Amino acid sequence: MPDPRIVVATGPLDVTADFVIEELNRRGVPLARIDTGAFPDSVNLSATFGPDGWRGKLSGGSRTVRLEDLRAVYWRRPSNFPADSVEAGPSREFASREARSGMTGVLYALPGVAWVNHPLAITACTKPAQLAAFVRAGLTVPATWIGNVPQEHGDFCKAGPAVSKTLGPINYDGPEGYQVLYAARVPPEHYGHPRARATANCLQREIEHKVAEYRVAVVADRLFISEASVLGPYLDIRAVGQDGVTYTPGTLPDAVQAGIRTVTRKFGLVFAAWDLVRDDTGKIWALELNPGGQWAFTPDRDDICRAIADYLEEAANT
Structure with a gap:
């Protein structure tokens, strides 16, 4: 079988990625599933820069891809560069930061690679930027307030039913253990609460x-x-x-x-x-x-899977 030209970047448990991998395998399209965020603990990178650009190998588990052959990356949910092999503390933080810079820096520098989706595009897709883009495109959005001023927090809540939402992932691993922070109505006793100063709060008018x-x-x-x-x-x-x-x-x-x-x-x-x-x-x-949203629970699951596989396969054959 030819060397893989596609990397599926995700962790070990990702049912959504599994569907696409199974579809590509069914088509006989070679790929390498590599948790790029597990570098350097269980993933190896060796890249050399020369007149022909970056050349080398990326390997994880039993799969290896040559950097010069890479044509597509399905960026799903890779780990977050934990650097667990380094003692906890400043040294681990440094190792994690350097690992991230090295891995992403090399991958981003490779020419002619199609991404689904490019991590920099994902990073730019913040909730405030989304809402502004929605309106410019003619879509309707709920009134929204973001800030840390208790008085204005209270004013927004008093003007109509308000819900609090996260600005990022809804998963939270805190002192009380793993939690999922769903949207929640703001109770009257929390209107303008002094704790609003502690972080960026996102409130939206409830759609009734x-x-x-x-x-x-x-x-x-x-x-x-x-x-x-x-x-x-x-x-x-x-x-x-x-x-x-x-x-x-x-x-x-x-x-x-x-x-x-x-x-x-x-x-x-x-x-x-x-x-x-x-x-x-x-x-x-x-x-x-x-x-990076999920789609495996929808009626169009198989069609979505095939569409993503089509895009990756076409890029791999370019």
């Missing part, structure tokens, strides 16, 4: 009377739309659980689809998972897009 939610997967301008129906009242669909949500193939107005494509391209993303809501007036609200 929701009729349906949409999960839209975008793959290179192709849209795969699923409509979600929920039994009973809810605030955050992620907290409902799969047994309480029914997904069926859905549709969205052409103007909304055009806005989704425009924003996805604007951020330089090949893949994006969008969340939208329709209220009982028919208005459709754009909530957020996730460059």
Whole structure:
């Protein structure tokens, strides 16, 4: 079999990546699944720069890819450069920082590589930037406040029902153990609380009377739309659980689809998972897009998988 020209960068437990890997394997497309963020603990990198650019090898587990052969990276959920082989403390922090700079620096410098998605594009896709891009593309968004001023925090909450949301991942590993921080209504006793000064708070006006939610997967301008129906009242669909949500193939107005494509391209993303809501007036609200969102639970799972595999295979054959 030819040497791999695709790297699937993710950790050991990633069901979503598994579907794409199985599809590529079925097609006979060689690939290397390597947890790039596990460098240097269990992943090796040897790169030399010369007149022909960067050459060398990236290897993890039983798989190795030559840097000069690499044509596509499916960047899913690699580890975060823990550098566990170094004693905890400043030395480990330094080793982790250097490992990140070395691995990403070399990969980013390779010419002609197609990314799904490029990490720098993912980093740029912040919630404030998303909301501004949504509006410019003609999409409707809830009123939003971000800040740490208690008085203004309280003013926003008093003006109408408000929910608090995270600005980044909803997973949190703190003193009380692993938690998932779903969207939550702000109780009156927390309006303008002094603790608002402790960090950046994100508040949004609650969308009331929701009729349906949409999960839209975008793959290179192709849209795969699923409509979600929920039994009973809810605030955050992620907290409902799969047994309480029914997904069926859905549709969205052409103007909304055009806005989704425009924003996805604007951020330089090949893949994006969008969340939208329709209220009982028919208005459709754009909530957020996730460059690494899940899609394996949707009715279009197989089509999405094939579309991602198509993109990677075409890049590998270039």
